Structures are given as structure tokens and as C-alpha cells.
Amino acid sequence: MSEVVNRRVNTLDALVAQLPDGTFLTSPELIAPYSGDWSGEYRGSALAVARPRNRDEVSVVMAYCHANQINVVPQGGLTGLVGGAVPRQELVVSLERMDRVRSVSPIDFSLVAEAGCVLQNAKDRALEADCILPITFGAQGSCRIGGNIATNAGGFNVLRYGMTRDLVLGLEAVLPDGRIWNGLKTLRKNNTGYDLKQLFIGSEGTLGIITAAAFKIFPRPQQIETVLIGLGSVEDAMALYARARRDCSDLLTAFELILRVGIDIAVSARSDLLDPLSQVCPVYVLMEVSGGGRIDVRSMVEGFLADAAELIIDGTMASSEAQSQRLWLLRETMVEAQGRGGRYLRSDVSVSISRLAEFIKDALIELNIRYPSALPVTYGHVGDGNVHLNVVPPLNMPPEDIDAFFHAAEATLFEVVDRHDGSISAEHGIGLGKRGAFLQRVDDVTLDIARSIKNSFDPHQILSQGRIYGARATTEVNSR
Structure with missing residues (x-):
């Protein structure tokens, strides 16, 4: 452990003393489950794990880390696929204990829940009011709504109900310096200046830690x-x-x-x-x-x-x-x-709906020409132009060759995406895994605006450092 990391760990002792017993996990065996995500492609290491019970405790953690310049990464259910929540010698702030559904209103057609609430539990509470929360995908039994919002999750029902962004009425968030922003409203119309909640949605934990959210819910289909x-x-x-x-x-x-x-x-x-x-x-x-x-x-x-x-x-x-x-x-x-019991390249791209058929044809031709022994597995959400064109390595490929194969196959796929004026990430986000490919494609004006926003929220760059736009990490997280 480096001198800098040792100093950060020792500095955390004063923070641990400010919060109730059981808030922090520090032993290696207890923090190990927080060191990788569901994909299995990324492993890191945490300084410690904070598990606050409410927004005030999140505020204490962030204010202390801001003052002492301790890096932090928020975590939900760790169901991400691009490494965005995997710690790189950072303090993990897990929202798992903030898991209540605060209210359900079948008149407002709204549901308010804390960020650590498992999506399926929120959906079940909506059903009790004869309503639905329409965010739907395979990980809904383990993902948490704060992460769904921070990554602007998609899923099967985007065609009718939109992305997560379209379903959020209001948010509550703790800023990197510990201040609490309360935008937790259930209003359908609120035209009073900047819609600040939209900055947090899809920000992948780089601007603040979402602690609660108000969602639109809908009458349950009969x-x-x-x-x-x-x-x-x-x-x-x-x-x-x-x-x-x-x-x-x-x-x-x-x-x-x-x-x-x-x-x-x-x-x-x-x-x-x-x-x-x-x-x-x-x-x-x-x-x-x-x-x-x-x-x-x-x-x-x-x-x-x-x-x-x-x-x-x-x-x-x-x-x-x-x-x-x-x-x-x-x-x-x-x-x-789809992975034959092993690793495979996950892709998450989108093109205009009118170009989807042509894109799939072109992508499969390119992959077959360059990697004829690989197995492309193609499926997607037609109504929003999102295609998961995954690639399973050739049988018996040596394990030491797989990372290079993934890199080359992904580059091939992204070349076709570029030709069709599409996006390299439709719903999974950028995180660590797609950051290099993203920065090759983002224009200077967009990059300048985004980094200005990040600097205004987080001048010390302590929150989710290196994700999306930040400084590139050189150590601490491994893709495997």
C-alpha cells in the first residue's frame, strides 16, 4: 500500500468516529464484495466501505472527504457493466441501507424511494397501489434505483415509457462538499429555471450522490x-x-x-x-x-x-x-x-431506428470477415434503436489472448457505429470500460462544457474520479 493510501486510511479514523458503529467496514474480507461489479470484468480495492442510513450521514461523509481530499465512489447494487462503481483505492459509499419506499400516491401517480431501494421492491410497492413503475430489465431484483438514475438505465419498456430520465420527477442528492440539494418534488410542471435534476441523471456518480428520487408511476395494465x-x-x-x-x-x-x-x-x-x-x-x-x-x-x-x-x-x-x-x-x-460459460464482449450501441437493419448487416459482415471463428449474438430493443451485438470468443482461444481479442472486436464494432452516426453506449454508460473510446469521439466543445460542470460541482475532483471525463486511471482497477 502506497504512502498516499496509508495516509488516507489513517485520515478516515476521525470520520469513523463521527458516525454510528456499524457504518464502516474496514476489514479486507468484509470490503471484498464491494470491489467488483456484476460483469466480472473489473476488480479494484476500497480504502473502506461507508454504509450510511440517511442523507445526513451521507452529508457527513462527503463533507469530511471534501475537506480532506479523500476520493469517493458511490455504489448501488453493483450490477453495472462498465466498471463505473468499482473502487480504485477510494472510499466506497454504499447506499444499501437507505432502502425505504417513502410514499406511493395513486392520485399523483408518483412513488418516492431512497436510492438504495432495490428496483423490484419499488415496483412491488407500486403494484400494491394498482400501478406500475415501468423500469424493467433483467437485473431488477438486485439493482438499486440510485444506480438506475445515475446511469440513466434503459430496459425493455423504453419504447413506451422512455428511459429512466423520462420517469424521474424529482431528486435529492448530496454534493461532493457535503451540501444537500433537495429537488425532491412530485410536480409534473415546474418551470422555474434550470432543471438541475437532469444533471445528476446519467452522470454516473460524478456530480453528487443521489439519496432519494420521485418517480412517475402509471395505472397497471389490465x-x-x-x-x-x-x-x-x-x-x-x-x-x-x-x-x-x-x-x-x-x-x-x-x-x-x-x-x-x-x-x-x-x-x-x-x-x-x-x-x-x-x-x-x-x-x-x-x-x-x-x-x-x-x-x-x-x-x-x-x-x-x-x-x-x-x-x-x-x-x-x-x-x-x-x-x-x-x-x-x-x-x-x-x-x-450466451457466453458458453465464459467471458464474452458485451456491446451496448444505438443507431437511428431507420438505420438499424443496415447497421446489423454491416456489423455482422465486418465481424465475420475479421473474426470468422467468433460467435456474434445479436438482440436488441428495436423501438429505441439499441442493439446488443455481443461477441463470444472462438472456442479454445487461450485466456491470455481474450483481452486483445475483445479490444479489437470492439474497435471493429465501433467503426461500424461511427459509419452509421450512432452511439457507442445506449444505456450502460461510459464508466471506466468505454472511457477511451468515448474520449476519441467527443468534440472539444462538449468536453469543455462537461468538465466545467464537473469542476463547479467537485473542484477537488474527489467523486468518481476518472469516470467519463476525468483524469485517466493508470493503476488500481484491472479489467480481466
Whole structure:
């Protein structure tokens, strides 16, 4: 341990004394679980772990760290995929003990929860009020809402309800110097100057620590129809999407694209999953339409499918909630099993919806030319242009060659993204993993504005140092 790190650890003793017993974890075995994220690609080390119970304790921690220039990284559920919450000889501030849902209002259609609340728990509380919190993705049983907001999480329902950014009504946050900013309102209209909450959403913990949030919630749909459709091409899937947006209107909730290899992965991974359609198709769409009130959603979907019959090779509509869950299980199993039990390159890119089919075609051609033995696994959220085009290394590739392969394959993919004027990160964020590629692409004006904002919030650069725009880290965190 370096002299600087030793000094920081010793300096923390005075902070530990200011807070209740049990707030801090310092032994190596207790802080080890806070040293890596869900991806398994990043490992770091923490000076210690602070687990405050409320915003005032977060304020004490940050004020002390600001005064003593101790670096801090906030953590939620550690379900991130780009290393943004992995400590690099920093004090971890875990929000895990700030986990209450403070209020649910079925009249305001709002929910207020603390940042450490597990997303699934917040969703369950909304359901108790016959409402839904529509943020939905695979990690919802372990991710925490502060991290969802800090990374502007996406998921399956962006098509209808928008990104997390679109669902946040208000925020409460502690600034790097310990001051508390209270913007925790449930107002739908509030046109009084800068909308400061938007600065924290998607900031990946670089401007402040979110401690609570107010969300929009919505009436629980009384009817949900789930359909799996087999098609001949991605172009046909996009034509079907355009029709669905018009024929099913704003009731179209999800429109997920899965290429055949994804179905093969899912049915191979679980003996209780069968090939879902009688015909094998190159491309599949998992579509969901939901609504309530007096609208007959099933008749709407059946009419839409009949009118689009010339595009459809085969399909099945769930006749029960259990069947709907089985169809979604194909999507979930594919994601879990795609790496052949080992590491794989995760990508999270987006292009304009109108260019999605062309982008997928170009990207798969480039990857096949350069890495013919690799396995691309392609799926995505068609309605928002977000494609997860992941790459599984060739079988029997030596472990010592995999990092170089990932770097080269990602560079190839990003070249195609650039040609299609897309984004290298649609929903996972930049963190540490994509920082180099991001800085190669960001323009000088954007960089200058962003760094000015960071400097105004955090002049000592103690919070999430080196993430997104900050100084590049040279040690302490390893990608593996």
C-alpha cells in the first residue's frame, strides 16, 4: 500500500468516529464484495466501505472527504457493466441501507424511494397501489434505483415509457462538499429555471450522490398480450415495427429483436425450453402490447397480425400469463447463457431506428470477415434503436489472448457505429470500460462544457474520479 493510501486510511479514523458503529467496514474480507461489479470484468480495492442510513450521514461523509481530499465512489447494487462503481483505492459509499419506499400516491401517480431501494421492491410497492413503475430489465431484483438514475438505465419498456430520465420527477442528492440539494418534488410542471435534476441523471456518480428520487408511476395494465413472431429478415422486423407503432398506437410496450442464434442458445441452455415455433426462422420479434379500460387489446393485436401476415413466417400469442412468462424466458435465458460459460464482449450501441437493419448487416459482415471463428449474438430493443451485438470468443482461444481479442472486436464494432452516426453506449454508460473510446469521439466543445460542470460541482475532483471525463486511471482497477 502506497504512502498516499496509508495516509488516507489513517485520515478516515476521525470520520469513523463521527458516525454510528456499524457504518464502516474496514476489514479486507468484509470490503471484498464491494470491489467488483456484476460483469466480472473489473476488480479494484476500497480504502473502506461507508454504509450510511440517511442523507445526513451521507452529508457527513462527503463533507469530511471534501475537506480532506479523500476520493469517493458511490455504489448501488453493483450490477453495472462498465466498471463505473468499482473502487480504485477510494472510499466506497454504499447506499444499501437507505432502502425505504417513502410514499406511493395513486392520485399523483408518483412513488418516492431512497436510492438504495432495490428496483423490484419499488415496483412491488407500486403494484400494491394498482400501478406500475415501468423500469424493467433483467437485473431488477438486485439493482438499486440510485444506480438506475445515475446511469440513466434503459430496459425493455423504453419504447413506451422512455428511459429512466423520462420517469424521474424529482431528486435529492448530496454534493461532493457535503451540501444537500433537495429537488425532491412530485410536480409534473415546474418551470422555474434550470432543471438541475437532469444533471445528476446519467452522470454516473460524478456530480453528487443521489439519496432519494420521485418517480412517475402509471395505472397497471389490465390486459397484456405477448406475441413471438418469426420473420425472414431484420428488414422485415423493422417493417413490422413500423406497422405496430401505427396499428397498436401508444399501447405498444416492447418490441424485442432476437436473431436465430439467440433462440439456439436459449433452447440449448435449458432442457425445459423448446423451440417456440413450428418453423425455424432467421429473425424473431418478441412483442408486447398492454392497456386497460375499455380497449380490447387482444382484438387489436389479432387484427394487426392478420393485416401484417405477408411479413410473418410463423408466430404464437400467449394465452395466459404463464405462457407470456415462458416467451420472455427465452429472452432472459439467451442473455444468461450466451457466453458458453465464459467471458464474452458485451456491446451496448444505438443507431437511428431507420438505420438499424443496415447497421446489423454491416456489423455482422465486418465481424465475420475479421473474426470468422467468433460467435456474434445479436438482440436488441428495436423501438429505441439499441442493439446488443455481443461477441463470444472462438472456442479454445487461450485466456491470455481474450483481452486483445475483445479490444479489437470492439474497435471493429465501433467503426461500424461511427459509419452509421450512432452511439457507442445506449444505456450502460461510459464508466471506466468505454472511457477511451468515448474520449476519441467527443468534440472539444462538449468536453469543455462537461468538465466545467464537473469542476463547479467537485473542484477537488474527489467523486468518481476518472469516470467519463476525468483524469485517466493508470493503476488500481484491472479489467480481466
